[in-house]
Amino acid sequence: MDDKETGHKGGERIAKVIARAGLASRREAEAWIAAGRVAVNGAPISSPALNVTEHDRITVDGEPLPTRERTRLFLYNKPRGLITTHADPQGRPTIFQRLPKDLPRLISVGRLDFNTEGLLLLTNDGALARVLELPTTGWLRRYRVRAHGTVTQAQLDALHEGVTISGIHYGVIEASIERVQGSNLWLSFGIREGKNREVRTVLGHLGLDVTRLIRVSFGPFQLAELAEGQVEEVKTRVLREQLGTKLVALSGADFSAPPRPPRPPKRDKPETPQQKPVHHAWRPREEERPGKKLRRKYHGSEAVVEIRRQPPAGVARKDKLTDRKGRIVSVERHGKAKRDGEKPRDGEKRGREEPRKPFEKRGRGGNTRNQRRHSPDRSAGPRPRNPRSR
Numbered sequence: 001m002d003d004k005e006t007g008h009k010g011g012e013r014i015a016k017v018i019a020r021a022g023l024a025s026r027r028e029a030e031a032w033i034a035a036g037r038v039a040v041n042g043a044p045i046s047s048p049a050l051n052v053t054e055h056d057r058i059t060v061d062g063e064p065l066p067t068r069e070r071t072r073l074f075l076y077n078k079p080r081g082l083i084t085t086h087a088d089p090q091g092r093p094t095i096f097q098r099l100p101k102d103l104p105r106l107i108s109v110g111r112l113d114f115n116t117e118g119l120l121l122l123t124n125d126g127a128l129a130r131v132l133e134l135p136t137t138g139w140l141r142r143y144r145v146r147a148h149g150t151v152t153q154a155q156l157d158a159l160h161e162g163v164t165i166s167g168i169h170y171g172v173i174e175a176s177i178e179r180v181q182g183s184n185l186w187l188s189f190g191i192r193e194g195k196n197r198e199v200r201t202v203l204g205h206l207g208l209d210v211t212r213l214i215r216v217s218f219g220p221f222q223l224a225e226l227a228e229g230q231v232e233e234v235k236t237r238v239l240r241e242q243l244g245t246k247l248v249a250l251s252g253a254d255f256s257a258p259p260r261p262p263r264p265p266k267r268d269k270p271e272t273p274q275q276k277p278v279h280h281a282w283r284p285r286e287e288e289r290p291g292k293k294l295r296r297k298y299h300g301s302e303a304v305v306e307i308r309r310q311p312p313a314g315v316a317r318k319d320k321l322t323d324r325k326g327r328i329v330s331v332e333r334h335g336k337a338k339r340d341g342e343k344p345r346d347g348e349k350r351g352r353e354e355p356r357k358p359f360e361k362r363g364r365g366g367n368t369r370n371q372r373r374h375s376p377d378r379s380a381g382p383r384p385r386n387p388r389s390r
Contacts, residue, residue, distance in 0.1 A: 011053035071253040073234045074122040084111040118215035119223040128251040135193040139219030145187040147208035
């Protein structure tokens with residue numbers, strides 16, 4: 001088939017079309033093509049060097065390609081400690097793992113380092129992401145920087161002409177001092193190229209150690225009051241106005257297609273019926289609920305204890321007592337029961353036959369002064385004292 005080798009004169013590359021459909025990135029689409037999973041007009045293809053048009057019928061694994069979704073852009077406040085990638089070989093957390101599950105497949109416009117936070121643009125259109133991250137677009141990326149060290153405004157003004165570090169030339173840089181706090185200072189830093197670790201490299205060249213880096217704007221889009229980890233979509237009308245006709249033409253953005261409905265969330269486990277809430281209200285008395293069982297569940301344990309309520313009045317049960325709330329309490333008796341008039345044996349505790357006098361006190365202190373004063377042996381005179389041993 002000649003079209004497979006030369007491709008159509010018009011249209012777009014097959015991998016780009018698959019990526020814009022939101023199924024995969026261009027590299028993943030090229031891997032699918034090499035594996036024979038993609039077919040055009042019923043014939044499998046093995047090379048991504050093929051241009052297709054809207055009249056071609058494309059299938060992936062036998063399923064037709066979804067219709068292209070309209071171009072969308074999202075603002076994301078990236079926290080520290082996340083990698084800007086879909087998969088990290090070292091197993092570190094990525095931003096796409098933290099995004100809501102109902103969003104379409106998104107691509108980041110540029111990247112932010114692991115310890116850099118702030119505004120990150122996300123889009124479902126790979127061509128738009130490529131156009132916005134190019135230095136020729138000229139969009140200013142502004143940062144707030146906290147650094148340790150000292151620097152003068154004259155040194156920062158010299159960066160406006162650009163600087164070359166280790167053979168790499170960095171273009172125009174807009175930098176100014178916001179405030180100084182002891183040995184730390186806050187800077188405003190603006191760049192238009194966005195090379196790898198550009199802010200940290202340039203400030204390190206001036207003898208500053210960057211301790212915090214926050215991107216607050218990317219072109220016309222501002223971080224503003226967007227909370228950390230939150231995502232906000234830019235309205236289509238605002239996006240079209242901010243891009244302008246030139247960038248829309250370069251990226252081939254399409255704002256006419258309707259948005260695709262959100263994907264349903266994945267459910268690994270079947271839904272369990274919702275348990276009834278535990279009511280802690282006082283239960284009615286037994287007279288109002290005869291024959292019912294009281295099921296009491298103790299927190300922190302899965303054991304459920306069933307306690308029968310007190311039987312109706314007039315029915316006596318052996319070896320059973322009730323508490324003040326009417327609950328049955330089992331009693332375990334040891335030894336033989338005493339007969340009426342039987343004296344306690346030696347070693348047994350003798351019970352009190354007379355009520356306790358009001359001046360007697362309990363405690364570890366033994367007999368108190370009042371107890372000794374009213375003791376019956378007090379009438380016989382003072383206690384004999386033991387003579388001191390000499």
